Amino acid sequence: MPLLYRWYQQHQRPLPWRTSPTPYHIAVSEFMCQQTRITTVLPYYKRWLRRFPSWSALARAPQSVVLRLWEGLGYYRRARSLHALAKSVLQLPHRRLPSDPQKLLQLPGIGHYTAGAIASIAFNVPTPAFDGNVARVLGRLLARGGCTPSLFELRAVAAALVPRKNPGTHNQALMELGALLCLPKNPLCPSCPLRSACPSRLRLPQRANPRPPPTPLREHILVIRKKQSIWLTRQHPSNRWRGLHLLPTTPQPHPEARHIGRITYPFTRYKITASIDLLSRPPSGWRGKWHTPSQLSQATLPAPHRKALALLNQLGNLQNHHEGGSLPSRHQHVLACR
Numbered sequence: 001m002p003l004l005y006r007w008y009q010q011h012q013r014p015l016p017w018r019t020s021p022t023p024y025h026i027a028v029s030e031f032m033c034q035q036t037r038i039t040t041v042l043p044y045y046k047r048w049l050r051r052f053p054s055w056s057a058l059a060r061a062p063q064s065v066v067l068r069l070w071e072g073l074g075y076y077r078r079a080r081s082l083h084a085l086a087k088s089v090l091q092l093p094h095r096r097l098p099s100d101p102q103k104l105l106q107l108p109g110i111g112h113y114t115a116g117a118i119a120s121i122a123f124n125v126p127t128p129a130f131d132g133n134v135a136r137v138l139g140r141l142l143a144r145g146g147c148t149p150s151l152f153e154l155r156a157v158a159a160a161l162v163p164r165k166n167p168g169t170h171n172q173a174l175m176e177l178g179a180l181l182c183l184p185k186n187p188l189c190p191s192c193p194l195r196s197a198c199p200s201r202l203r204l205p206q207r208a209n210p211r212p213p214p215t216p217l218r219e220h221i222l223v224i225r226k227k228q229s230i231w232l233t234r235q236h237p238s239n240r241w242r243g244l245h246l247l248p249t250t251p252q253p254h255p256e257a258r259h260i261g262r263i264t265y266p267f268t269r270y271k272i273t274a275s276i277d278l279l280s281r282p283p284s285g286w287r288g289k290w291h292t293p294s295q296l297s298q299a300t301l302p303a304p305h306r307k308a309l310a311l312l313n314q315l316g317n318l319q320n321h322h323e324g325g326s327l328p329s330r331h332q333h334v335l336a337c338r
């Protein structure tokens with residue numbers, strides 16, 4: 001694939017882990033980039049390396065500090081797994097990650113794709129890194145009669161294509177092509193180095209297994225306020241966001257709560273519509289603590305719960321500006337945010 005490699009040399013994005021592809025840097029970048037855009041990841045990656053420059057610095061940190069640094073990146077299981085991985089690495093010979101993908105697979109948070117990426121990019125081991133971008137590029141290149149091969153077949157092709165020389169460059173070039181040109185919708189085929197060999201450049205094939213739409217889910221997020229303090233818990237009815245500070249969330253409305261707005265957010269395969277409801281005392285049966293504004297700024301909350309608090313602040317500002325202090329209901333609709 002010399003055309004692909006030449007294109008990659010000229011057009012690859014200047015990502016910080018590419019200039020210093022140590023096993024630690026590649027592992028951190030791979031954990032952060034799962035299901036997250038690279039532009040979102042970049043400031044987190046730089047901040048993370050300043051605070052945790054090595055496996056041992058990460059392993060020594062309390063989980064609350066690790067989660068705090070991850071706040072806003074979502075999918076907190078990745079942060080907990082990366083933390084667990086750092087602790088495991090310190091138990092390994094020479095306190096280093098192994099280069100063998102099979103051994104990598106036995107470590108916390110490492111699946112087939114991440115094992116392939118770390119082994120090929122950081123250790124130059126000829127093994128595939130098969131992610132959604134690679135599946136899409138290969139699927140389109142190998143499409144016949146408007147249909148792509150199955151994922152099983154594409155995985156086998158990806159493995160057979162990896163060269164012994166520079167396997168990391170090969171894997172990254174395929175992924176970069178998928179990220180920059182072979183986009184899910186409207187691929188930029190005229191700029192593609194593989195267009196002359198691609199049967200999909202004029203008409204995209206059907207996806208073998210179209211992704212089902214997200215399942216809608218409704219919930220109530222309770223903002224419990226006493227003067228300037230907010231009550232936070234660690235409990236969630238679905239055991240979501242373990243280790244984080246949370247606003248209490250319930251499937252049903254609380255009889256004493258006042259609806260102040262609405263947010264929607266994606267979570268795994270769900271599209272969640274949350275009613276934000278204001279309450280003055282904690283609901284019975286919940287454990288938690290009051291947090292002053294300065295404690296609140298130090299707490300680690302998931303992005304939707306920060307959004308709910310921002311909504312409360314907006315409401316307060318509008319009330320301050322409104323004569324008489326009571327907010328007309330038409331303004332409450334304005335506050336519904338997405």
Ligand code: SF4
Pocket residue numbers: 137140141181182183187188189192193194195198199200201
């Ligand atoms: S020609 Fe178009 S569809 Fe084919 S690999 Fe390139 S970008 Fe993807």
